[in-house]
Amino acid sequence: MALLSVTNLSKKYDSNFAVKNVSFEFQPGKCIALIGPNGAGKTTILHILAGLLRPTSGNVKMSEINGNSDIRSFIGYLPQYPVFYTWMTGSEFLIYSGQLAHLSKKEAMARANELLERVGIADAGNKPIAKYSGGMKQRLGIAQAIIHNPKLLILDEPVSSLDPIGRREVLTLMEELKNEMTILFSTHILTDADEISDALLLLHQGEIVEAGSINILREKYQTATIELSFSHNTRFYQDKILQLSSVDNGYTEHDSIHVSASDISLAREEILKAAADEKWPITSFTLHRASLEDMFMKAVKK
Amino acid sequence: MQWMTLFKKEIIENWRNKKWIWVPLIFILLAIIDPISNYYMPQIIDSIGGMPEGAVFEIPELSSAEVILMTLGQLSSLGVLVIILMSMGAIAGERKSGVIELILVKPVSYQHYITAKWAALLSLVWTALILGLTACWYYTVTLFGELPVISLLQIIFFYGLWITLVVTIVIFYNSFVKTPGLVAFLSIATIMAMSLLTQVFGRFLEWSPNNLSGHIFESLMIDQLTGDLIATAFVTMGLIISFLIGAIILFRRKSLAE
Missing domain, CATH: 3.40.50.300 (P-loop containing nucleotide triphosphate hydrolases)
Known part of the structure; x- marks a missing residue:
């Protein structure tokens, strides 16, 4: 009750x-x-x-x-x-x-x-x-x-x-x-x-x-993103990443590429595999979890 | 039980902010001005230069009853003003500061809240009135002549009703007006309007509370309670009860956080 x-x-x-x-x-x-x-x-x-x-x-x-x-x-x-x-x-x-x-x-x-x-x-x-x-x-x-x-x-x-x-x-x-x-x-x-x-x-x-509950909301607004930087040719690699089947969206800001995907672990796998195969000059690779703030912004915009 | 808690808090608050000292002092002062100044009028006139040579100025012999009437007039103007200014923030002040939020989220009965404030103010005002009128009576008896104790008690009781009405009107406006200054203004306006009505429609409003002092005077003159005085007392009590009930109803209706 x-x-x-x-x-x-x-x-x-x-x-x-x-x-x-x-x-x-x-x-x-x-x-x-x-x-x-x-x-x-x-x-x-x-x-x-x-x-x-x-x-x-x-x-x-x-x-x-x-x-x-x-x-x-x-x-x-x-x-x-x-x-x-x-x-x-x-x-x-x-x-x-x-x-x-x-x-x-x-x-x-x-x-x-x-x-x-x-x-x-x-x-x-x-x-x-x-x-x-x-x-x-x-x-x-x-x-x-x-x-x-x-x-x-x-x-x-x-x-x-x-x-x-x-x-x-x-x-x-x-x-x-x-x-x-x-x-x-x-x-x-x-x-x-x-x-x-x-x-x-x-x-x-x-x-x-x-x-x-916080956990349920987190899942619902799962907006984990991958942030990548390259030593050079950022543009070129952005296009490559966007061609991967698991990636939904991506944009460049401050020389790093932000990638979003509905299945973020699949996207991570594909990116890392491509990077290893093609020897991408990656300088950093970060996986961001959704913060409450992102969740809030998204819920409000809806 | 809860009522006593609220009541005691008011009494202690008025003690800590010294109202229990200065309100009675002001009332005593206001109440003895008339007997003393009238008695010493010849000396006062002498000391400021006296009457011009040859001028004949008869100072009327005042009776005790007349002195009392003058004192009641004094209390009805300055005394009432003191009461209004002292109690204008009773509830409005708590609303304005916001402390009322902490009090009324507790399971406090609105009725208790209003009546405890009312009763605490009355106990202060009545104390001041009793002390003031007793001092006035003492000087009147010493300087002007006989006035039995029973008359003093009657004056205190009947004039106390008028003062009670004033307090009740202030509490009434406190129940729904948020600004203490506005409470004071509305209370004064109400009392002035009542007085105006009583003067204009005097013939029909013989029992208006504003006539209490006058009826007290008549009763003192003939040395027995007049029917008019008693009827006026009942009308005043009726008004007190109506204003108090009105205050409780309006206070309940008013949302506190607005």
């Missing part, structure tokens, strides 16, 4: 769709990345899921919900730029959040201490949030999002605004949390998505252009 299923979700502002007919669902225990350029509608979708925005049409269902219990009890949410009550200390804010999520004062305090430790700001727990750095706020933000042990953790661009060290720490933390809850996060940084997510939702102009 899917943890969350979203059907035909749309959000319209005046006559523009910020999100258009989006449907997806995912299983518990996964880490899903919502990918798209700025303005693709990522934040709008997350806002709707977190209950901060009402969709124009469509609906969101969570399997945990029975009857009239509040969907927000099962969701933890971290906005892109979390803002806190700066007059509170980090620990006070966590206790307050916990109590709002119906923990008793005692439970909330215990949980706050545990989480301060876990996200690595235990030392700053009793300092006012006004004195926190950006990275500390982000970590406090994650702590408040998981204070009530939600089933689904929603993170909006959790690492985009952090420096490399902060980014690494938050990614490690997310990696750990993956074992405890389902995570849905948005990002425009494709390498982050590649690194920790199991599945992707590619969003473009408010619509989902592709969805699925």
Whole structure:
């Protein structure tokens, strides 16, 4: 049973769709990345899921919900730029959040201490949030999002605004949390998505252009290419390569030839065989795997 | 339980930003200006040069009730302004800064959120009002003459209703307006419009909340609660409840992230 299923979700502002007919669902225990350029509608979708925005049409269902219990009890949410009550200390804010999520004062305090430790700001727990750095706020933000042990953790661009060290720490933390809850996060940084997510939702102009597990998508958008350079006569060899039966396409850029083929291993074999037989003056030979970026560009262009 | 958490947070916040100190101080100051300045009026006039030779200027003998009425006038202008400016960001400020996103993604009841804010503001304002009017009463009794304690309690209660209405109007605009300054403007405009209506259609709006001070004065003069005062109190309570319910409904309807 899917943890969350979203059907035909749309959000319209005046006559523009910020999100258009989006449907997806995912299983518990996964880490899903919502990918798209700025303005693709990522934040709008997350806002709707977190209950901060009402969709124009469509609906969101969570399997945990029975009857009239509040969907927000099962969701933890971290906005892109979390803002806190700066007059509170980090620990006070966590206790307050916990109590709002119906923990008793005692439970909330215990949980706050545990989480301060876990996200690595235990030392700053009793300092006012006004004195926190950006990275500390982000970590406090994650702590408040998981204070009530939600089933689904929603993170909006959790690492985009952090420096490399902060980014690494938050990614490690997310990696750990993956074992405890389902995570849905948005990002425009494709390498982050590649690194920790199991599945992707590619969003473009408010619509989902592709969805699925990373490996399946990779296969689907298999765009491996071979890049070759020659010491001389590049043109001449390009024509030769294009005559090979397994090669679909090829072009020259910066003195190296980029070759694409539907069966890339066959193409490699043929090229290397021809090169050996005819003593081609090859200076380099590289096989490129599809990057998430290529995949994304291809899916968007479709 | 959750309501208490929200309420306590407001109380602590107002303590840390010192509202619990300066709001009562301002109210005490506003409330004692009239008894003191009126009592010392002859000396004040003397000290700035006195009356010209031969001029006859009778300073009217003020009764306690008249002094109280003047104080209520003071509170209804400057006091109300202080209340509006102090509470204009109660929700609008949280919406503007974005902290409301972190609060309302928790399973927080919208009703609790609004009423806790409302109640916390009221406890602050009522404290200030009680301290201010008690100080005013003390000076009035010392300088102008008898006024029983029961009258003081009546003044506090009935005038408190007017102040409660002001707070409720500010909360009402807070529930759907995003800019604190605009909340203040709309609240002041509403109160001014009410006052204008009361003056223009005075005959039909005898029980308008704007007449509370006047009815309090009449009751003090005849030393018993008038029917008009009690009716006005009920009308005011009705308006308070309507504005509060309106605030909850509008707050629910407004999507938070817009």
